[in-house]
Amino acid sequence: MANSNELADVAVIVSKVMQFRLYPTPEQQVMIWKTFGCRRWYWNQALAVIIQANIIFQKAYNAGTLDCSKIDQDYIKNLIATAAKIVKEKDESEKNKFDLSDLNIHWFKFWCPSVASFKADNPFLKEVDSQALNSVRKDLQQSCYAQFPKGKLPEFCAKNKQKRSYTAQCCYGNIRIESKGPTDNFIRLPKVGLVKIILHRPIPDGWVLKHITLTEKASGKFYISICFDAKQAEVKPLTEFKQVEAFDYSLPNLAVSASGLNDVFSDDIHWFRKMEEKLAFEQHKLSRMEYGSKNYWEQRHRVGAINEKIANRRKDFLHKLSHKVAQEFDAVGVEDIDLQAMAKSLNFGKSVTDNGFGIFRNLLAYKLKDLGKILVKVGRMFASSQTCSVCGTVNPEVKDLDVREWTCPKCGTHHDRDKNAAENIKQEAIRMLNLWLSGDKSVTVTTRGELRLASAVKGKKRKKKDSTPATEQLKQGVEPDPFKSLPLG
Ligand SMILES: [Zn+2]
Numbered sequence: 257m258a259n260s261n262e263l264a265d266v267a268v269i270v271s272k273v274m275q276f277r278l279y280p281t282p283e284q285q286v287m288i289w290k291t292f293g294c295r296r297w298y299w300n301q302a303l304a305v306i307i308q309a310n311i312i313f314q315k316a317y318n319a320g321t322l323d324c325s326k327i328d329q330d331y332i333k334n335l336i337a338t339a340a341k342i343v344k345e346k347d348e349s350e351k352n353k354f355d356l357s358d359l360n361i362h363w364f365k366f367w368c369p370s371v372a373s374f375k376a377d378n379p380f381l382k383e384v385d386s387q388a389l390n391s392v393r394k395d396l397q398q399s400c401y402a403q404f405p406k407g408k409l410p411e412f413c414a415k416n417k418q419k420r421s422y423t424a425q426c427c428y429g430n431i432r433i434e435s436k437g438p439t440d441n442f443i444r445l446p447k448v449g450l451v452k453i454i455l456h457r458p459i460p461d462g463w464v465l466k467h468i469t470l471t472e473k474a475s476g477k478f479y480i481s482i483c484f485d486a487k488q489a490e491v492k493p494l495t496e497f498k499q500v501e502a503f504d505y506s507l508p509n510l511a512v513s514a515s516g517l518n519d520v521f522s523d524d525i526h527w528f529r530k531m532e533e534k535l536a537f538e539q540h541k542l543s544r545m546e547y548g549s550k551n552y553w554e555q556r557h558r559v560g561a562i563n564e565k566i567a568n569r570r571k572d573f574l575h576k577l578s579h580k581v582a583q584e585f586d587a588v589g590v591e592d593i594d595l596q597a598m599a600k601s602l603n604f605g606k607s608v609t610d611n612g613f614g615i616f617r618n619l620l621a622y623k624l625k626d627l628g629k630i631l632v633k634v635g636r637m638f639a640s641s642q643t644c645s646v647c648g649t650v651n652p653e654v655k656d657l658d659v660r661e662w663t664c665p666k667c668g669t670h671h672d673r674d675k676n677a678a679e680n681i682k683q684e685a686i687r688m689l690n691l692w693l694s695g696d697k698s699v700t701v702t703t704r705g706e707l708r709l710a711s712a713v714k715g716k717k718r719k720k721k722d723s724t725p726a727t728e729q730l731k732q733g734v735e736p737d738p739f740k741s742l743p744l745g
Pocket residue numbers: 644645646647648649664665666667668669
């Protein structure tokens with residue numbers, strides 16, 4: 257056992273998230289809904305100001321009245337104030353109509369007005385948690401940075417499509433858990449007050465609350481995800497991998513294992529299929545109700561509850577399975593297949609999304625990482641099905657998905673399609689592990705703790721870089737971004 261001094265040397269701070277059920281009172285629910293609404297209001301106003309500021313800026317640039325050397329933070333401040341004024345006046349007359357025809361969105365800059373600048377004219381913003389509104393600014397910034405290079409704008413948010421959640425940072429202990437008894441727990445939230453919380457598992461000592469995300473699910477239930485900073489002894493990665501397992505993705509069941517774990521993949525895993533009929537019945541009922549009526553909301557919660565149940569069953573099964581696999585094996589090989597593309601292309605989308613192999617891979621990755629073990633993602637071009645796992649002969653006839661069993665033309669081994677593929681993935685995973693242990697640069701460990709081919713990781717980045725509009729513009733001889741070095745709002 258390490259003594260406390262040694263432990264302090266190797267301790268690292270990691271983020272841990274726990275989700276709990278909340279039971280707000282009707283008054284507290286109203287306050288939470290107000291927060292959702294104010295977030296949406298601020299998002300729409302701020303986005304309108306960003307667009308308007310860019311319109312003014314570009315008009316000045318096109319007219320040649322802009323002196324680029326005089327642009328500083330004060331200039332931007334004035335620009336935002338002017339834009340905000342125009343947005344406010346336009347709001348009353350013609351409701352957010354913008355002339356976007358002259359605009360080059362690739363040149364867009366993120367100049368966002370603060371929440372405080374709206375508060376004087378709109379006192380209702382003061383009713384809700386200011387931290388919840390501040391986090392909108394960050395979301396908007398991220399959205400702008402993601403959309404502008406594609407030549408798009410973030411979308412305005414409609415009332416019936418708003419996200420029913422909010423995130424708030426913990427500052428000076430304004431969010432804290434208070435206990436009034438062993439089963440009587442509350443969380444103090446700014447402006448909402450003490451809300452009943454079910455701590456279904458204890459929070460370890462020494463975990464520091466960082467931020468929360470409060471969500472109202474489609475079933476009408478409230479949940480809170482709490483992010484903690486937790487001090488942990490550093491987990492050293494294993495240096496030897498004795499027990500290696502591999503999974504080949506397979507329909508209609510989840511996967512086929514190389515080492516005989518197959519008993520866990522029963523026929524009992526088609527959670528969506530089992531509830532599909534009931535869900536369709538309730539959804540049909542919902543479609544005949546008047547939007548916004550009392551019956552409508554009751555029925556909508558009923559539909560939400562069915563969807564939630566399907567998701568919970570799936571999550572429960574996959575958590576237990578990935579836990580079991582992570583405990584038993586030192587390394588696990590899986591295929592790096594694109595499940596989303598598969599769901600769209602191969603005409604069995606519901607089955608692909610129903611069994612949740614992608615979630616399984618993600619859960620396995622972090623569970624293995626926490627134990628110092630590793631998930632090996634075998635390249636998607638690796639011919640796992642067509643290769644004979646005994647002699648290595650490639651048999652192109654097996655490409656046809658209908659071939660479930662085949663005999664190797666060279667060594668005569670009779671193969672089950674999926675079992676053979678799993679065995680091949682296992683062998684490839686062991687090969688990649690050995691390369692990594694010998695310090696070979698052709699494989700690399702990602703931040704998520706997955707061992708992958710370096711070419712697969714690099715290839716992805718390069719593709720992203722190539723496809724940005726800026727490089728496209730340069731190729732087409734368009735002049736480069738004139739506002740590149742401008743300060744951001
Ligand atoms: Zn063979």
